[in-house]
Amino acid sequence: MPASKRTGSGLVRLITTPTFGPLIVLIVFCAVFSLATKTFLATGNLSLVVQQSVIVGTLAIGQTMIILTAGIDLANGGIAVLGTILAGRLVAEQQNPVLSLLFALFICTSVGFTSGLLVSRLMLPPFIVTLGLLGIVTAITRLTAQGGAFPVTDDLLSWTGNAFGVGDTSITYGMIVMFGLYAVVWYLLTQTAWGRHVYAIGNNREAARLVGIPVQARLLSVYTSAGLLYGIGAWLALGRIPNADPNALQNANLDSITAVVIGGTSLFGGRGSLWGTLIGTLIVSVLRNGLTLTGIDPLWQDLITGILVISAVALDQISRRKQR
Amino acid sequence: MTTDASTKVTLPPKGTVVLEARGVTKRYGQVTALDHADLELRAGEVLAVVGDNGAGKSTLIKILCGAVVPDEGEVLLDGKPVHFRSPLDARKLGIETVYQDLAVAPALDIATNLFLGRELRHQGPLGTWLRLLDKSRMRREAQHEMDQLKFHLPSIDSAVEKLSGGQRQGVAVARAAIFARRLVIMDEPTAALGVRESGQVLNLIRTIRDRGLAVILISHDMPHVFEVADRIQIMRLGRRAAVTTPQKRTMSEVVAIMTGAARGDEPGEGNGAG
Numbered sequence: 001m002p003a004s005k006r007t008g009s010g011l012v013r014l015i016t017t018p019t020f021g022p023l024i025v026l027i028v029f030c031a032v033f034s035l036a037t038k039t040f041l042a043t044g045n046l047s048l049v050v051q052q053s054v055i056v057g058t059l060a061i062g063q064t065m066i067i068l069t070a071g072i073d074l075a076n077g078g079i080a081v082l083g084t085i086l087a088g089r090l091v092a093e094q095q096n097p098v099l100s101l102l103f104a105l106f107i108c109t110s111v112g113f114t115s116g117l118l119v120s121r122l123m124l125p126p127f128i129v130t131l132g133l134l135g136i137v138t139a140i141t142r143l144t145a146q147g148g149a150f151p152v153t154d155d156l157l158s159w160t161g162n163a164f165g166v167g168d169t170s171i172t173y174g175m176i177v178m179f180g181l182y183a184v185v186w187y188l189l190t191q192t193a194w195g196r197h198v199y200a201i202g203n204n205r206e207a208a209r210l211v212g213i214p215v216q217a218r219l220l221s222v223y224t225s226a227g228l229l230y231g232i233g234a235w236l237a238l239g240r241i242p243n244a245d246p247n248a249l250q251n252a253n254l255d256s257i258t259a260v261v262i263g264g265t266s267l268f269g270g271r272g273s274l275w276g277t278l279i280g281t282l283i284v285s286v287l288r289n290g291l292t293l294t295g296i297d298p299l300w301q302d303l304i305t306g307i308l309v310i311s312a313v314a315l316d317q318i319s320r321r322k323q324r
Numbered sequence: 325m326t327t328d329a330s331t332k333v334t335l336p337p338k339g340t341v342v343l344e345a346r347g348v349t350k351r352y353g354q355v356t357a358l359d360h361a362d363l364e365l366r367a368g369e370v371l372a373v374v375g376d377n378g379a380g381k382s383t384l385i386k387i388l389c390g391a392v393v394p395d396e397g398e399v400l401l402d403g404k405p406v407h408f409r410s411p412l413d414a415r416k417l418g419i420e421t422v423y424q425d426l427a428v429a430p431a432l433d434i435a436t437n438l439f440l441g442r443e444l445r446h447q448g449p450l451g452t453w454l455r456l457l458d459k460s461r462m463r464r465e466a467q468h469e470m471d472q473l474k475f476h477l478p479s480i481d482s483a484v485e486k487l488s489g490g491q492r493q494g495v496a497v498a499r500a501a502i503f504a505r506r507l508v509i510m511d512e513p514t515a516a517l518g519v520r521e522s523g524q525v526l527n528l529i530r531t532i533r534d535r536g537l538a539v540i541l542i543s544h545d546m547p548h549v550f551e552v553a554d555r556i557q558i559m560r561l562g563r564r565a566a567v568t569t570p571q572k573r574t575m576s577e578v579v580a581i582m583t584g585a586a587r588g589d590e591p592g593e594g595n596g597a598g
Contacts, residue, residue, distance in 0.1 A: 187454075191454075191455075191456055191457055192455045192456070192457060193443035193445070193455065193457060194455070196432070196436060196440065196443060196457075197440075197441070199429065199431070199432060200429040200432060200440055200441075203429035203430060203431050203432060204427070204428065204429045204430065206425075206427065207427040207428055207429055207440075208429065208440070208441075210411070210421075210423060210427045211427065211440045211441035211442075211499075212411070212412050212415060212441040212442070213440070213441045270429065270430075270431045270432075271431040
């Protein structure tokens with residue numbers, strides 16, 4: 001949750017805010033890279049950093065909601081790829097682009113709904129449910145694609161890649177969509193009863209049930225809306241690269257978990273914030289971009305990301321243990 | 325979910341029977357957990373329910389709070405028969421339950437925990453259309469209630485996990501006190517607590533009773549029972565063996581009735597069972 005402006009020392013509150021650490025890491029990386037290379041701070045480059053984070057950044061919103069309920073989603077990348085293939089194929093077969101996109105969104109949402117049903121009604125572990133769905137969805141994707149990747153040239157489907165200039169910064173509609181989604185889900189998570197229930201379920205599911213929170217319905221709504229977000233992620237992916245590729249986004253599930261964890265959200269559920277996830281996504285993106293610009297072998301990116309993930313989880317564990 | 329903490333239903337006058345169980349029976353396969361048990365609870369009293377393990381006290385309590393549906397017998401609230409199918413049904417009729425295993429969400433703050441599942445929304449379009457929570461009103465009311473209950477906590481904004489066990493249980497008890505309109509059921513509320521912390525919770529129980537609510541206290545701890553109970557119901561073999569008061573009987577006599585070593589057959593005390 002964002003730093004509060006309530007009673008007491010604002011500084012202490014700021015430092016103890018879970019997003020404070022990730023924010024410092026992001027600022028430090030930006031500072032280091034802007035000292036190392038002049039091109040990093042160029043507005044065109046900063047815009048690129050954000051553009052490159054749009055897909056994983058959007059998938060990570062759904063991932064954050066699910067991890068907050070003490071779940072995990074391994075299928076999000078697979079669901080988004082299915083979305084790109086479905087929309088792309090329908091348009092290639094001369095279907096109405098609007099209906100094609102809506103159909104893809106509907107299917108992605110339905111997959112989310114299915115995992116929600118399995119997790120909430122049958123009480124199956126989210127890890128297994130989404131692992132199984134990843135396999136199923138990937139198979140359907142390959143069957144639908146009938147072979148390899150194909151170009152998607154429709155204006156609506158690639159609209160999110162269009163850009164407009166503000167000064168000399170180019171801003172894509174995809175960036176606007178992603179930030180808009182962050183704002184909406186932030187509102188739901190922090191300003192509505194629904195959001196409090198999501199945190200409470202991840203915190204102490206039994207207590208949530210005992211105080212009368214409809215746990216099953218809340219879980220179902222979380223997984224279903226995550227599915228819709230993955231569908232929107234598919235649209236953003238077509239904007240980035242106007243190509244429907246059944247083999248794309250294979251690491252997106254782990255990348256989104258990385259972003260959530262680096263952003264300070266606990267894998268055990270119930271604590272964390274959506275802004276942390278946005279910062280986590282940007283950290284990974286800045287790292288990749290900065291290392292490329294400075295001419296360092298991009299393999300270092302994976303190494304540093306790995307260290308960040310382990311540190312973030314270690315910090316979470318230590319702070320949780322202290323509370324005992 | 326629109327329950328307003330400030331709207332209190334007028335409580336029945338002290339001494340009237342608010343909750344009654346008549347001949348409730350519950351069998352689990354071959355085992356009869358509860359065998360035609362009775363219970364009477366009056367407004368403004370603390371009724372302790374004691375009994376050995378397996379005496380049926382937790383089954384009886386689960387029936388009263390809606391967690392278990394009885395096979396036979398009836399439950400009457402204000403003299404009218406009620407049929408609870410879930411704890412939510414009981415809660416809607418003003419019955420709140422405090423569980424022994426600290427049913428709170430540790431990472432959330434006190435005010436959030438107090439209003440969990442019953443959040444207050446902004447009045448007007450912000451609340452109706454955007455479902456915006458009225459956080460400041462919830463904080464204000466939470467603080468007000470804590471002051472009323474004379475239960476002192478560091479800050480209404482601190483996370484529950486930063487509190488001691490007694491303070492956490494205090495939050496759970498306060499939540500019940502805020503929303504209960506008729507009675508509060510407490511299942512071993514001091515079981516996980518130290519001496520001083522138990523004292524805080526027992527004080528809370530008295531405060532709630534003095535507000536005119538009825539309290540059912542299930543406890544193994546005889547000193548605690550004798551400290552706060554107005555009447556004591558002793559369960560044995562799935563039935564009510566006796567009802568007495570801390571003035572009429574000593575602790576060892578109550579234990580003797582619990583274990584069957586003595587009979588609770590004092591006139592006007594037992595119900596003829598056993």
